[in-house]
Amino acid sequence: MNKPSDEQLTAYLDDELDPAYRSQLDNAIADDPLLSLRVQWLDRSSLPYKEAYDELAQQAPLERLQARLDAIAPPQRPGLSRRWFIGAAAASLVAGGVLADRLLIAWQTQQSHNWRALVGDYMALYVPQTLDHLPSDEASQRAQLRTVDARLGLNLSPALVKLPGAELKRAQMLEYDGVPIAQLTYLDAKHGPLALCVTRSNSGRRPLAHERRHEMNVVYWTEGEHAWMLIGHNPALALEDLAKHLVDKLGA
Template identity: 30%
Template structure:
């Protein structure tokens, strides 16, 4: 069965009936790709309205308000008046009247066209203003003066990366303020190699000012996910997360997920995500060192195969 995106969005939004939902869920059991698509739709289902409602945006400039009113008056004066008739409501034929959802179905089409033009002009002007405000509030997304262009991933983050970043956002320095047990960590690395089948290399980042704190065996969609946590001299913890991924190698890409900086790459059938609080550690440079193996390894059991990755 081929399930299109519209059906999947309806499934995520809870708009399908019981039988349709069951059919989708039967497909999920046999299709990892379908499960990944659903996770992407769930990740994009965010309370955008509430987020914008809390933003402290600047007031609409008086000049813009005057311009909109001027556009409305100009259009009203340029439109030929329509002789009143018994079947026409004055409000429906007023050139500057807002749309009335209570208009009868028989209302003349030209009436709708007459009052829609100034409102379209107003909407256009408001859109231009919103665009300008957005660019000024988010300078990091553009190369315009006042902001610095940043390197970003060409595609949205994978569901597992978003989940790992959300988990990492809960961490504080106190979360990992515990003594490190080298024997326990070495046993965990051995289990990752032998049970999970992931040839993960634990980088020693002490020369870069990051202290190894712990390594964990997690799971995402019932697949192994390794989390290696480090603590810099200041700021929040940094995590290197790894999953199995048979896709072709991919060079380093940098992006931002909420308040977390993320650097991802794929190498030797493993996908990596280096995650930390925004602006605290140069994750791009750190990721290059890890990918090129320019740092020593901890808890090594045996030499692991590797292919060079483009930086």
């Protein structure tokens, strides 16, 4: 079968496909590890919307907004699926509801956190043996970085992304819900797998910040049109030093 789109996989997760096509996808997912990973990532977008927005909803003119939504809803409301949520938020925005503006801002903020959560989930599976057999010659690195550059509008080179004490093993493109994410994976001599990840962002410049995911330290920041994160088992201060090293080189 042809490679399914993210929209088709979302419909699969929302149980909105006809049984025959769903059966085909079941078989394809079972046979294709990469497709299975895409499905797992898409499934993580099933966020607890109600709980996340209860506080905002309490401040909103709910009766007026509900009346507007009822007036523009389709004949058969599909329930609180991902696509219905986006449609409802957009409809409220068109109607001029205050809640829609705040929901959209909160949703965008959640998305900026969500990509880091996905990377953390992915990196939690890595062990040194995942990377130690990969070729690390400069020709391979340059070819992989060119793919990253083409998708994200960057201009990277092996020298530019070199990290002290860590060997670059692979640069690859991932994708979540149509959003490209580059992952540069390193093998740190002391602390094991380490990753520098980047995606596009319109949130402006933001300084280095810290968080923890899956018992790993994370340093993240935004610069220009891109959001960056460095994640690994390195101590927090050591990871911050590596991030500063990258900021200085990438900003030069």
